[in-house]
Amino acid sequence: MPANTVRFKQVDVFTSVPFKGNPLAVVFDADTLSADQMQAIAHWTNLSETTFLLKPTDPAADYRVRIFTTHGELPFAGHPTLGTAHALLESGYQPKQPGKLVQQCGVGLVELQSVHEDSGGMQAAWAFAAPPARIAPLPEQQYAALSTALRSDAIDFSAAPSAVDNGAPWLVVRVNSARDCLALEPDAAALARIVQSVGTHGLAVYGPHEAGGPATFEVRCLMAGGAFGVGEDPVTGSANAALAGLLSAQNVRPGANYTARQGTALGRAGQVFVRYDDTNGKTWIGGASVTVVDGTFRMP
Structure with a gap:
């Protein structure tokens, strides 16, 4: 991959049909990016959220994510959680536990699981365990x-x-x-x-x-x-x-x-x-995701 580029996907979340859900930008390999760079990218994409995939610092986590709106960073958001997981898995990542993922983010660890059964007419997808509120x-x-x-x-x-x-x-x-x-x-x-x-x-x-x-x-x-x-x-x-x-x-x-x-x-x-x-005292929120754009992001 050329210098000053990172992998990038734009996915549509809570739908299996492009342009019918909520778009999300996902930037891979973001460990070398500063918070200011992440905010600049999120401002440029002009989507409701842009996520940045990093290596986890908690051994229980599969990955770490930082979530930015065009205006600031969020400790948690739902469609970025599902969309980031979709992008990561589509890139070839193998979860530590089959059918499960653990996301590290601002609220701590968030569990995700594969949904195999038909849930109210939905396709098989992924769901996250709602954080405490x-x-x-x-x-x-x-x-x-x-x-x-x-x-x-x-x-x-x-x-x-x-x-x-x-x-x-x-x-x-x-x-x-x-x-x-x-x-x-x-x-x-x-x-x-x-x-x-x-x-x-x-x-x-x-x-x-x-x-x-x-x-x-x-x-x-x-x-x-x-x-x-x-x-x-x-x-x-x-x-x-x-x-x-x-x-x-x-x-x-x-x-x-x-x-x-x-x-x-x-x-x-x-x-x-x-x-x-x-x-288990958990509430699962799920939906399908679909990739719309797949490529690289050029850094300044």
Whole structure:
């Protein structure tokens, strides 16, 4: 490989169809790159996240990853976790344990496992164990302001809106239906004030589909500044992990397994599956990935 180049892949996550998921840039052999160089590359790719593969410093880990948005570094994010694992395995890496991976990142060690069975119509893929999360309900005196910011009277306050931080902090809010979720046209400035007041960088809103629908829930993730940037994220692993944990904490799980659709409002077709493993106390968040670009990255 020529000097000043590193291996590079761009993958689409939570889909098996190119351009229908959430894109991720993966830079290999990044041990010699400084944090400033990583940030410059992430800013240039202009994707929601760019990851950098490094040798692990923990002997239990298969690899180490650093995750950068265009604005800063994140200790954890979901679609980068799955996309990085996909890129690494496709490059020929053999896991220390067949069918399992251990990722070292800012929140510590994150387990991944191969998903062989069909999970709610999804192809065989990989899933990560959701990291532990801190949950803090939104104060009730802010409910009116939240409705105003979302320009909606469809919020289901029986499931308390809550800030959930698993390394990527989201304010998780339930609305009455998938249709209500897709209809949202929030006031961006007012929404930013709400989410930032509880220490999060975005809002993850979800609504149930009718029986027999395309998924259990429709999900949208609206970013409101900070490390997340602004705009709507196509498909979001950390937010779906936050939602899964909140459903469990609020005792309103839809079952031992469920699916979420995300990205519909952006013309994407992201599919996320969730599985609760109460025997081991883990919640698995999974989906397919597909490589779109494969080559080298030229350094200055």
